[in-house]
Amino acid sequence: MTKSILLVGVGGQGTILAGKILTTGLLTAGYDVKMSEIHGMSQRGGSVSTHVRYGDKVHSAVIEKGGADVLISFEQMEAMRWLAYLAPTGRAVINSQVILPQSVLTGQRTYPQGILEEIAGKVETTVLNATQEAAKIGNPRGQNVLLVGTVVKLLGLDDIDWKAIIAQNVRPQFVEMNQKAFEVGYSLV
Amino acid sequence: MRMLMTGDEALARGAYEAGVHFASAYPGTPSTEILQNMTQYKEVFSEWAPNEKVSVEAAAGASIAGMRAMASMKHVGVNVAADALFTFAYTGVNGGMVLISADEPGMHSSQNEQDNRYYAQASKIPMLEPSDSQECIDMMKVAFEISEEFDTPVMIRITTRIAHSKSIVELKDRVEVPIREYVKDIRKNLPVPAVALGLRIRVEERMTKLAKYTDETPLNYIEKGGNIGVIASGKCVNFAKEVFGDSATYLKLGFTYPLPDKLLDEFYAQMGDATIYVIEENDPWLQHWVERRGYKCVGKPTIPPFGEMTPDVLRAAIHGKTLPTLDVPTDMSVPRPPILCSGCPHRGFFYELAKRKDTVIAGDIGCYTLGYIEPYNAIDYVICMSSAFSAAHGSQIAFDKAGNGKRAVGVLGDSTFFHMGLNGLIEVLYNGSKTICVVLDNRITGMTGGQEHPGTGKDIYGEPAHEMDIEAVCRALGAKNVTVVNPNNLSQVRNALDAAYAKDEPSVIITRWPCVLKPDMDEAVYEEFGRDLFKKKYFVEDAKCIGCKACMKVGCPSVSMRECPGANKLGMLAQIDATCVGCDVCAQVCPTKAIQQK
Numbered sequence: 001m002t003k004s005i006l007l008v009g010v011g012g013q014g015t016i017l018a019g020k021i022l023t024t025g026l027l028t029a030g031y032d033v034k035m036s037e038i039h040g041m042s043q044r045g046g047s048v049s050t051h052v053r054y055g056d057k058v059h060s061a062v063i064e065k066g067g068a069d070v071l072i073s074f075e076q077m078e079a080m081r082w083l084a085y086l087a088p089t090g091r092a093v094i095n096s097q098v099i100l101p102q103s104v105l106t107g108q109r110t111y112p113q114g115i116l117e118e119i120a121g122k123v124e125t126t127v128l129n130a131t132q133e134a135a136k137i138g139n140p141r142g143q144n145v146l147l148v149g150t151v152v153k154l155l156g157l158d159d160i161d162w163k164a165i166i167a168q169n170v171r172p173q174f175v176e177m178n179q180k181a182f183e184v185g186y187s188l189v
Numbered sequence: 190m191r192m193l194m195t196g197d198e199a200l201a202r203g204a205y206e207a208g209v210h211f212a213s214a215y216p217g218t219p220s221t222e223i224l225q226n227m228t229q230y231k232e233v234f235s236e237w238a239p240n241e242k243v244s245v246e247a248a249a250g251a252s253i254a255g256m257r258a259m260a261s262m263k264h265v266g267v268n269v270a271a272d273a274l275f276t277f278a279y280t281g282v283n284g285g286m287v288l289i290s291a292d293e294p295g296m297h298s299s300q301n302e303q304d305n306r307y308y309a310q311a312s313k314i315p316m317l318e319p320s321d322s323q324e325c326i327d328m329m330k331v332a333f334e335i336s337e338e339f340d341t342p343v344m345i346r347i348t349t350r351i352a353h354s355k356s357i358v359e360l361k362d363r364v365e366v367p368i369r370e371y372v373k374d375i376r377k378n379l380p381v382p383a384v385a386l387g388l389r390i391r392v393e394e395r396m397t398k399l400a401k402y403t404d405e406t407p408l409n410y411i412e413k414g415g416n417i418g419v420i421a422s423g424k425c426v427n428f429a430k431e432v433f434g435d436s437a438t439y440l441k442l443g444f445t446y447p448l449p450d451k452l453l454d455e456f457y458a459q460m461g462d463a464t465i466y467v468i469e470e471n472d473p474w475l476q477h478w479v480e481r482r483g484y485k486c487v488g489k490p491t492i493p494p495f496g497e498m499t500p501d502v503l504r505a506a507i508h509g510k511t512l513p514t515l516d517v518p519t520d521m522s523v524p525r526p527p528i529l530c531s532g533c534p535h536r537g538f539f540y541e542l543a544k545r546k547d548t549v550i551a552g553d554i555g556c557y558t559l560g561y562i563e564p565y566n567a568i569d570y571v572i573c574m575s576s577a578f579s580a581a582h583g584s585q586i587a588f589d590k591a592g593n594g595k596r597a598v599g600v601l602g603d604s605t606f607f608h609m610g611l612n613g614l615i616e617v618l619y620n621g622s623k624t625i626c627v628v629l630d631n632r633i634t635g636m637t638g639g640q641e642h643p644g645t646g647k648d649i650y651g652e653p654a655h656e657m658d659i660e661a662v663c664r665a666l667g668a669k670n671v672t673v674v675n676p677n678n679l680s681q682v683r684n685a686l687d688a689a690y691a692k693d694e695p696s697v698i699i700t701r702w703p704c705v706l707k708p709d710m711d712e713a714v715y716e717e718f719g720r721d722l723f724k725k726k727y728f729v730e731d732a733k734c735i736g737c738k739a740c741m742k743v744g745c746p747s748v749s750m751r752e753c754p755g756a757n758k759l760g761m762l763a764q765i766d767a768t769c770v771g772c773d774v775c776a777q778v779c780p781t782k783a784i785q786q787k
Contacts, residue, residue, distance in 0.1 A: 064501035066512030
């Protein structure tokens with residue numbers, strides 16, 4: 001049975017590292033793993049997505065519409081943008097942080113209100129303020145690994161040594177902070 | 190060792206394991222990471238070439254001299270390199286030579302969706318298409334073997350979802366291949382017409398041999414399943430398997446030029462009257478082959494003629510619907526297109542240029558293409574990489590002839606200048622139009638993530654290299670009016686533009702300030718641009734802010750307005766968030782000096 005995790009956010013939020021930690025962990029557990037991401041212009045504040053799929057045998061690295069078991073959104077509105085990719089039986093995990101796009105900053109558009117309620121009314125939804133929770137333990141940038149902790153708990157991927165995986169994938173001075181963030185994310189659900 | 194790799198990483202690894210000696214490329218999404226990853230393998234000479242044509246020429250020369258050589262580029266790069274490729278296809282190789290073309294169905298970071306499989310056909314060279322990262326490694330090795338066995342350059346064609354998707358690979362050791370002896374052979378390597386006539390015949394003989402090979406290679410095979418037929422190559426194989434699973438029998442094609450006619454006949458014989466789908470991205474290339482062989486199939490237009498053939502797209506095309514999805518309101522998300530970063534040195538320049546009347550701006554390929562967006566609305570058109578000066582020249586000639594008083598401005602970047610923008614400047618100077626040529630020199634190849642180029646003083650390894658001074662190059666070509674400005678200093682930009690507009694002859698303006706994402710900030714950079722580079726912060730003094738929104742016209746993501754009734758007549762205050770890196774541009778446009786350095 002193939003599982004699909006779609007991580008979405010805004011360029012610079014750390015979705016790529018989150019995807020890397022997830023996939024390397026899943027690899028050690030013996031799964032077939034595939035990952036796909038779209039970057040290129042993403043550093044310039046664009047919408048970004050990382051697709052992670054694992055199971056006995058994975059064909060497509062790309063998650064299709066209606067195919068994600070879990071949608072992890074690092075930003076509110078991005079959850080709405082990618083919602084069609086989430087299976088109606090799946091689960092949304094949303095960081096409540098808001099990042100205003102340029103068109104909102106310049107006053108041409110308004111940031112949509114009521115996103116979290118709208119999504120929660122349609123599908124099983126977990127909302128957490130990962131940015132704030134990560135800031136509490138020292139660095140808001142730990143939000144990405146915090147969300148990895150949350151998804152690990154939700155998917156029951158407890159047999160993997162995530163602390164070791166984190167240590168392999170982040171710079172030495174950030175290992176402890178990220179391991180802590182992971183624990184916080186794990187305990188929030 | 191078992192690990193996860195992207196297709197780009199795997200192609201570098203495969204070439205390394207295959208004993209490649211020489212690797213050259215010009216950066217371009219989604220191919221850039223191939224050469225970036227090659228630098229970890231010290232046995233290989235890796236380099237950034239100034240453009241794709243040069244990279245293929247260099248790889249051809251290395252091959253003729255006996256090395257296993259490769260060149261990699263994005264799909265449109267092959268257009269630039271085509272001249273070298275088409276004749277090298279005649280002369281053939283000494284050491285094996287592989288060209289990697291990274292196509293972009295869906296155009297995530299490209300200006301077109303051209304199908305480079307036609308290049309293999311048109312230049313008469315064999316083509317391989319891996320469908321995952323392990324195949325990237327394996328096919329790289331086969332490609333070098335084919336290249337040397339059949340005396341031909343070989344093309345490996347990948348797409349974005351191969352390049353940037355990870356899957357599991359097994360690593361092996363490098364096999365050292367000796368550099369072959371160079372033997373002068375003008376009857377093979379010097380295609381004057383008398384020689385080329387012979388080579389032309391040899392190319393056809395080679396195609397005949399390859400036509401036999403493609404029917405026998407294990408890279409093309411039938412995978413038995415149910416009573417639906419699917420013909421596909423590359424990533425489309427995996428996309429199709431997601432939709433059809435075991436219900437289909439697959440003709441999986443890894444060696445896709447020339448195509449295996451006999452295997453196709455066998456496939457159709459096996460499948461009887463089953464429905465056969467041809468699943469491919471871009472053009473109906475496989476489909477035309479199937480139809481030429483006289484077979485019926487379901488291909489385009491049932492399968493969409495553009496975009497990526499992801500499983501949902503295929504499901505909708507074939508079954509009329511995707512998997513069940515949630516009902517998503519369309520009015521609850523606002524687009525988030527890419528923007529110029531906080532501190533981007535292009536901002537100050539576009540802010541000033543956009544104010545000029547009767548101006549037509551030819552842009553180019555790079556971050557500065559974003560000069561077309563709000564609030565600048567600056568750029569009028571873009572043709573292709575390195576086209577800005579030459580295209581602006583043509584427009585200036587037309588405006589002069591029409592007598593409408595318009596000025597043409599060509600805008601390109603530093604890496605683009607060396608790519609071939611330089612040739613456009615030669616055009617402007619030689620043919621004497623009063624085109625204003627602007628080089629936005631941000632000291633790096635920005636859009637592709639920060640690669641060195643001939644103007645940065647460093648090579649692909651970050652080691653010191655000969656540095657070409659753009660100003661000196663322009664002057665050496667004979668440009669008389671060359672000005673270098675700091676783009677964050679708006680009066681400098683204004684004065685340079687005033688001077689250029691006042692002249693009836695070509696002008697060059699070079700803006701010089703580093704990209705805020707430049708990955709190799711070092712002593713020399715801080716020496717030139719200041720110790721506080723990107724470390725300053727600005728804030729809004731609320732008492733002075735009149736809410737006029739003048740600062741919003743610089744289009745910086747760090748600057749926004751907030752409602753603050755009673756604060757001033759308009760009840761609005763500007764604010765600057767923590768992402769500010771202190772370029773000072775917004776402070777210069779504030780009429781009340783409300784924006785101050787912290």
